[in-house]
Amino acid sequence: MLKVEGLHVYYGAIHAVKGIDIEIPEGSIVTLIGANGAGKSSTIRAVSGLIKSIKGKILYSPSGASQTDLAGRAPEEIVKLGVAMSPEGRRILPHLTVEENLQLGAFSRNDKDGIERDRDRVYSLFPRLKERSWQKGGTLSGGEQQMLALGRALMCEPKLVMLDEPSLGLAPILVKEVFDIIGEINSLGKTVLLVEQNAFAALKIASYAYILEVGRIVLQGRGEDLLKDPRVKEAYLGG
Amino acid sequence: MSGSLFVQHLFNAVTLGSLYGLIAIGYTMVYGILRLINFAHGEVFMLGAYFVFFGISLFHLPWGVAVIGSIAVSSLCGIFVDRIAYKPLRSAPRISALISAIGVSFLIQNLAIVIFGGIPRPVARPDWLVQVMKVGEVRIIPLAIVVPLVTLALVLGLLWIVYRTKPGLAMRAISKDIETTRLMGVSVNKIIAFTFGLGSALAAASGIMWALRYPQIQPFMGLVPGLKAFIAAVFGGIGSIQGAVIGGMLLGLIEIMAVAFFPQLSGYRDAFAFVLLIIILLLKPTGLMGEKLEDKI
Ligand SMILES: Nc1ncnc2c1ncn2[C@@H]1O[C@H](COP(=O)(O)OP(=O)(O)OP(=O)(O)O)[C@@H](O)[C@H]1O
Ligand SMILES: [Mg+2]
Numbered sequence: 001m002l003k004v005e006g007l008h009v010y011y012g013a014i015h016a017v018k019g020i021d022i023e024i025p026e027g028s029i030v031t032l033i034g035a036n037g038a039g040k041s042s043t044i045r046a047v048s049g050l051i052k053s054i055k056g057k058i059l060y061s062p063s064g065a066s067q068t069d070l071a072g073r074a075p076e077e078i079v080k081l082g083v084a085m086s087p088e089g090r091r092i093l094p095h096l097t098v099e100e101n102l103q104l105g106a107f108s109r110n111d112k113d114g115i116e117r118d119r120d121r122v123y124s125l126f127p128r129l130k131e132r133s134w135q136k137g138g139t140l141s142g143g144e145q146q147m148l149a150l151g152r153a154l155m156c157e158p159k160l161v162m163l164d165e166p167s168l169g170l171a172p173i174l175v176k177e178v179f180d181i182i183g184e185i186n187s188l189g190k191t192v193l194l195v196e197q198n199a200f201a202a203l204k205i206a207s208y209a210y211i212l213e214v215g216r217i218v219l220q221g222r223g224e225d226l227l228k229d230p231r232v233k234e235a236y237l238g239g
Numbered sequence: 240m241s242g243s244l245f246v247q248h249l250f251n252a253v254t255l256g257s258l259y260g261l262i263a264i265g266y267t268m269v270y271g272i273l274r275l276i277n278f279a280h281g282e283v284f285m286l287g288a289y290f291v292f293f294g295i296s297l298f299h300l301p302w303g304v305a306v307i308g309s310i311a312v313s314s315l316c317g318i319f320v321d322r323i324a325y326k327p328l329r330s331a332p333r334i335s336a337l338i339s340a341i342g343v344s345f346l347i348q349n350l351a352i353v354i355f356g357g358i359p360r361p362v363a364r365p366d367w368l369v370q371v372m373k374v375g376e377v378r379i380i381p382l383a384i385v386v387p388l389v390t391l392a393l394v395l396g397l398l399w400i401v402y403r404t405k406p407g408l409a410m411r412a413i414s415k416d417i418e419t420t421r422l423m424g425v426s427v428n429k430i431i432a433f434t435f436g437l438g439s440a441l442a443a444a445s446g447i448m449w450a451l452r453y454p455q456i457q458p459f460m461g462l463v464p465g466l467k468a469f470i471a472a473v474f475g476g477i478g479s480i481q482g483a484v485i486g487g488m489l490l491g492l493i494e495i496m497a498v499a500f501f502p503q504l505s506g507y508r509d510a511f512a513f514v515l516l517i518i519i520l521l522l523k524p525t526g527l528m529g530e531k532l533e534d535k536i
Contacts, residue, residue, distance in 0.1 A: 050418060050422070074421075075421040075424075076425060085422050087418075087422060091416060091419040095411065096412060100408060100411075103405075104420070104423045107409060107425050156423070
């Protein structure tokens with residue numbers, strides 16, 4: 001569904017991503033792991049259209065549609081094509097209510113009934129959000145904000161959902177809940193690209209994984225294989 | 240001062256305050272989204288008045304058509320200013336856009352002199368708006384009731400747009416986090432244009448009513464009301480629509496009442512606003528309704 005070919009990302013003189021290839025098959029969960037500053041966020045921000053100075057191809061071909069190169073397109077266009085992104089740090093709009101945050105997630109759509117249906121689905125996935133639908137986003141707890149960020153990313157009818165460190169800063173019990181929900185999102189038929197530092201949980205859930213180090217892919221393989229790989233164990237799974 | 244005279248002053252104050260408030264909304268909305276002081280905003284106010292004038296005297300349009308037409312064209316002018324003067328500078332340092340704003344303001348004033356002529360023109364007002372009515376001891380003109388009512392309707396309409404519609408939701412989102420708003424599928428430049436359009440429409444409405452209240456138009460008529468409305472926006476808390484309205488009202492009240500109670504100060508009338516600005520900036524830089532601001536120009 002998504003094929004990234006020879007992607008480079010630049011921030012002025014900084015060369016953050018140095019020619020990587022990634023393939024995400026339809027219906028799968030693929031994870032991108034790596035240490036701080038490896039270039040994970042840069043990669044998915046490039047796919048989302050947030051970074052302009054990139055090189056390479058980002059070929060997107062959801063089933064039933066022709067292939068498009070996302071490189072050079074504006075974020076709002078990319079969302080319309082069915083690629084949603086939940087940014088690092090959640091970025092909930094603090095002054096908007098939970099409901100308004102979700103409505104904003106559906107901005108690219110005009111089908112009122114469909115939006116309402118998806119909103120209800122998000123609320124049934126996250127009952128706590130429903131109870132707090134009139135609360136301002138900024139008053140939610142970290143865990144609730146993460147749920148809202150996930151829910152919001154589901155509101156644009158995405159085919160591919162990209163999540164940037166959804167477990168960041170959450171208590172272990174919530175981390176488990178977040179990963180369960182990612183599984184559930186996937187079983188709803190959404191393809192998932194998951195960026196994580198929690199390598200263990202990410203490798204367990206993902207069918208395929210890429211390991212990024214200072215802008216390059218140093219290792220890739222099936223999630224379960226990488227979990228057993230001694231190099232991965234040493235560098236990312238705490239020995 | 241007699242009670243009836245006080246009531247008359249009160250009407251004047253609310254009228255003036257309404258006119259300031261309507262302009263102030265445009266400053267505050269644009270600032271809320273772009274952190275930019277749109278110095279050309281006062282010029283849109285002036286254009287609004289001229290367009291009605293020309294619509295009526297040159298094209299013999301009926302009042303209603305001239306007013307609606309002027310508001311629409313002024314709105315487009317505001318969008319055009321953003322397009323040519325601010326949009327190319329979105330990613331430039333903020334000071335560049337500010338300088339551009341001052342430049343556009345001068346440009347429009349001078350173009351207005353060339354095109355409209357520099358001589359002040361009298362405005363022919365519909366009689367019914369200015370026929371003095373006596374309610375008991377109070378003598379007022381209908382305009383002093385019409386202006387606040389129109390303003391109220393416009394402000395309610397605006398609040399409805401901002402809090403109940405999709406573009407309004409996007410406006411509120413952009414003001415906090417442009418990048419995330421883009422990720423939600425919002426075309427930010429369209430929403431910015433929409434914001435300029437709305438603010439300019441209100442400024443034009445204010446300009447038209449101003450020309451009815453003080454029946455003379457000239458190319459620099461936007462300068463002082465524009466500056467004062469900007470002060471009103473800061474007073475109310477820049478970024479807040481409700482604050483802009485309240486700030487405008489209070490400024491109108493202060494100006495009219497100060498002169499009413501201390502007639503010997505009437506020569507300093509225009510200075511009150513600036514004294515007020517200095518006091519707010521010293522005591523409460525975020526204004527009455529303002530939230531904390533990280534970096535203000
Ligand atoms: N806006 C920016 N300007 C300059 N350099 C940047 C910018 N954003 C990221 N970088 C640099 O690009 C490199 C990759 O950053 P990126 O945010 O993609 O890493 P990451 O893998 O997501 O890290 P983390 O796990 O800490 O989020 C880093 O060296 C970072 O300093
Ligand atoms: Mg990151």
